[in-house]
Amino acid sequence: MAGAEPSRGARTRLLAVVVLAGLSLRPFLTGIGPLAADIDAQTGLGLKGLALLTLLPMLLMGLFAFAGPALQARFGARRVVMAALALLALGGVLRLGVASGWQMLATAALLGLGAALVQAVLPGVVKQRFAHRAGLVMGLYSAMLMGGGALGAQLAPLIAAAAGDWHAGLAWTALPAALALALAARHLPRDAGAARRGNAAAGLLGWPRTWLLMACFGLVNGGYSTVVAWLPPFYRELGWTPVASGGLLACLAVAQAVAALLLPALAGASGDRRPWLWLTLALQALGFAALAGWPEAAPVASVLLLGAGLGGCFALSLLVALEQLGDPARAGALSALMQGGGFLIAALPPWIVAVLHERTGGFQASWLLHLGCAIVVAGLYRRVAPRSDGAALPAQAG
16 A cells, blocks of 8 residues: 555665665766866867766756656656666666767766656655655665765776776766666566556645745755866866876765765654754855865865765755655655756756856856855755644645
8 A cells, every 4th residue: 555664575675776776876977077188088078068968967857857747647656767777777888989079968868867767756656665764765865876976986087097998987887777777677666656646746836835945955956066067177177186086076975975874864753854954054065165265275074074065965855855745646746846946956057167167267166156055045944844834735636
């Protein structure tokens, strides 16, 4: 029945699907920065073109997150997740043969579409299948997502150096996606997202809290998309090697993973997540301030602070969205819409940073921009009270 928890064995197998799926969602993004100079040298993309390799997937993550509830209602969560993982595996393999800028952008679009569909559907599956452990499982999912980012940042330059070809440094990301697909085909429950009558998202876009969650999620993840795209090139300009700059991004992603796993658990069953969210935003502010003012004073400490803030905020944001509504399908639809609008916002900052870099000759203004965004989000989250606050809930059509 809906919301019933699976047996221990089924739960373990489903957790394995969640882990591998999460690991597949970020390496194709974080591997770009450490290899940006090599990619640019062959494809001629330039700063704005390289920014599109992050902007385009983020944009698709936003657009197709809106379609997630409808696709799930029509085809079921199992089919959608499997198709999405197949796209991620295919996009990684195709990067072995890219030779031009437009081909790189095409693979970025394919990978962004796959990631978008997984992100739109999987949280609802977690809410349904782990009704009493959603916080812990979402923390694990978020930690694996960030951990995949760490692997991408660290392995991309190492594999490229070993193979003597940057293509190999990007194409390896097909492996975790293919493993996740094989595991999902065997163990993802067939009834995990069975078609429903009516649209679970009906009425949610008329609810002010949906838009508030979108804005908060987008402004925070705009900081993430900028860091993924431009942190390695920032330190390359300061004289760092590709492997060293990729290692710094990997440190950030590890901090994200640890915070994403621990903070939801530490928050426990607290009805009000806002103090924890404000903590993560304070960590982000400190990290961006350090990058802007003292980038070489303590770079590892700076990115660890920033990573903990970004990762913890991501996991808590997903948890907050799932806790707003009691019905699993409606809560999953709200999470998908939050991610949809949020990733549309988050797609823009890498491009804005490229423009700012051309005009100022550096990245300082960009880090200060995201410091300001963290302060704005801290103010917006004052209005995201717990579900029990009595705020008017959206009506469901049908």
